[in-house]
Amino acid sequence: MTVTPPDPDYRTRCRDSFARQTVMSTIGATLTHLEPGASKIEMPFSAAFTQQHGFLHAGTIATALDSACGYAALTVMEADAAILTIEFKVNLLSPGKGERFIFRGKVVKPGRTILIADGQAFAISNGAEKLIATMTATMMSIRDRPDLKG
Amino acid sequence: MTVTPPDPDYRTRCRDSFARQTVMSTIGATLTHLEPGASKIEMPFSAAFTQQHGFLHAGTIATALDSACGYAALTVMEADAAILTIEFKVNLLSPGKGERFIFRGKVVKPGRTILIADGQAFAISNGAEKLIATMTATMMSIRDRPDLKG
Amino acid sequence: MTVTPPDPDYRTRCRDSFARQTVMSTIGATLTHLEPGASKIEMPFSAAFTQQHGFLHAGTIATALDSACGYAALTVMEADAAILTIEFKVNLLSPGKGERFIFRGKVVKPGRTILIADGQAFAISNGAEKLIATMTATMMSIRDRPDLKG
Amino acid sequence: MTVTPPDPDYRTRCRDSFARQTVMSTIGATLTHLEPGASKIEMPFSAAFTQQHGFLHAGTIATALDSACGYAALTVMEADAAILTIEFKVNLLSPGKGERFIFRGKVVKPGRTILIADGQAFAISNGAEKLIATMTATMMSIRDRPDLKG
Numbered sequence A, B, C, D: 001m002t003v004t005p006p007d008p009d010y011r012t013r014c015r016d017s018f019a020r021q022t023v024m025s026t027i028g029a030t031l032t033h034l035e036p037g038a039s040k041i042e043m044p045f046s047a048a049f050t051q052q053h054g055f056l057h058a059g060t061i062a063t064a065l066d067s068a069c070g071y072a073a074l075t076v077m078e079a080d081a082a083i084l085t086i087e088f089k090v091n092l093l094s095p096g097k098g099e100r101f102i103f104r105g106k107v108v109k110p111g112r113t114i115l116i117a118d119g120q121a122f123a124i125s126n127g128a129e130k131l132i133a134t135m136t137a138t139m140m141s142i143r144d145r146p147d148l149k150g
Helices: A009-021 A022-026 A057-074 B010-020 B022-026 B058-074 C010-020 C022-026 C058-075 D010-020 D021-028 D060-074
Strands: A029-034 A038-044 A082-093 A099-109 A114-125 A128-142 B031-036 B038-044 B082-092 B102-108 B114-125 B128-143 C031-034 C036-042 C082-092 C100-109 C115-126 C128-142 D030-035 D038-043 D080-094 D102-107 D114-125 D128-142
Touching: A009 A029, A009 A057, A009 B128, A009 D010, A022 A057, A029 A128, A029 D021, A038 A057, A057 A082, A057 A114, A057 B058, A057 B082, A057 C082, A082 B058, A082 C082, A082 D128, A128 D102, B010 B058, B022 B058, B022 C082, B031 B128, B031 C100, B031 D010, B038 B058, B038 D102, B058 B114, B058 B128, B082 D030, B082 D080, B102 C128, B128 C082, B128 C100, B128 C128, C010 C031, C010 C058, C022 C058, C031 C058, C036 C058, C058 C082, C058 C100, C058 C115, C058 D060, C058 D080, C082 D021, C082 D060, C082 D128, C100 C128, C128 D021, D010 D060, D021 D060, D038 D060, D060 D102, D060 D114, D060 D128, D102 D128
Parallel strands: none
Antiparallel strands: A029 A038, A038 A099, A082 A128, A082 B082, A099 A114, A114 A128, B031 B038, B038 B102, B082 B128, B102 B114, B114 B128, C031 C036, C036 C100, C082 C128, C082 D080, C100 C115, C115 C128, D030 D038, D038 D102, D080 D128, D102 D114, D114 D128
């Protein structure tokens, strides 16, 4: 998908919003890349967010994937629009085992009201990248709600 | 679904596993109820796990719902079986706004290899309970893997 | 969910729309019940809609479930609104084996723009009803589109 | 994904199974391409499988996508293994409007027991191909069940 972002200042707007997502700093995630229709979030492994076998919990993976999909969507929105996730589906392909993790979000279908985004989570171990989870997310844009920015 | 748990000691086994899910204590969640095929997890609102508008992040809701579904499934497993989530889908019905949250998991379809569980997330505000999200999760049981207990 | 349908004539509107869904008559499905927020569709087993083992194909089950969810949603819409499915997820619990099938749709969360509905598919064999599949569907209401009625 | 099919005769096996899926001939679908981990199904528009606005019904799209994902999975299975769909999720991006439709299935994650496949549905109008729906499907392989072949 190639889209010209309607807001030329989309990077600043996404980064400001990301900075307000307290959960992102709590899990140690950073927004490392933005382009029209796509985003990348990275986080180191953190024992505080693991399940009973010591792997990253599926919900933590979903947390970072949801934000990756949300910011991919926000890059292609007008400056006054907010993005809310309506639903997402996550497939867990391999354990959340690695030194760090990369989460990529990509808009599959832009739209004025409804956007579809796909996400991919990768675990990095000894320099090798392994796909561990995928997400499909349905997003809705909200306008004229000054209380809900970004 | 009424099922006689094959492991009479299922409560201890579920609580021990929950105690090893570090992410649960990190988000402040406790396992407050277990019965054959069902579980309940509760957590107070916590600003550390919010999105950009100050509501509980969808991924945090998914984290607690996934564990609620997983422990509902674990109640009906034999003592030597572990449960892994293959996939889940979350619908976000209302913002994660409230003083505390309740997450209920329930087995819809037991099975030797594949189990389906449903989850419901409720926000509590001024004593009123509001359904804010639903999950459908597909779980797989793993046996003969001493490294993967619970 | 108890909702007073905004259109008192909702039954006629749903039945007219169902009659225009050619696929419903093709698979032999009939709309046998409507109430605010809920619908029921029934169909006999039909060898023309089976998979390689002679069971009802998952896609045929999804077809009837999607319409059951859609008409459940349409019961609570204003007379000028149409319903489109944005996405659905189906879990297949047991083979589509039976003499006939019942599909129930129920609105879980009404809304002006987005509605969530759940569906359940049952196979009937020798008078016994067995849950064979579940659906969660996200629907969007469309207004002011005279070309898209119902 | 590049995988050497464990059954060198996978094409014959997939085509035989497809020929037994009566619903495929009922909707006019043909299996037009197979390669390790991927499949393509095509069908012409057919008024018999439409919803109330005259577009291909979402369930018919799901039917062809599920088979496309299933045969993509079957290409990489041993000769004695059958494939069953556990669950799928479909996002409907655009109306099912076109002269004919193409459905592509692709294995995202192979596995001995669980396989994940993605599907894409395209509508063809005046030679132009438009993505109208996506699927993510979770498949399970079944062995030692002579009654369930393919």
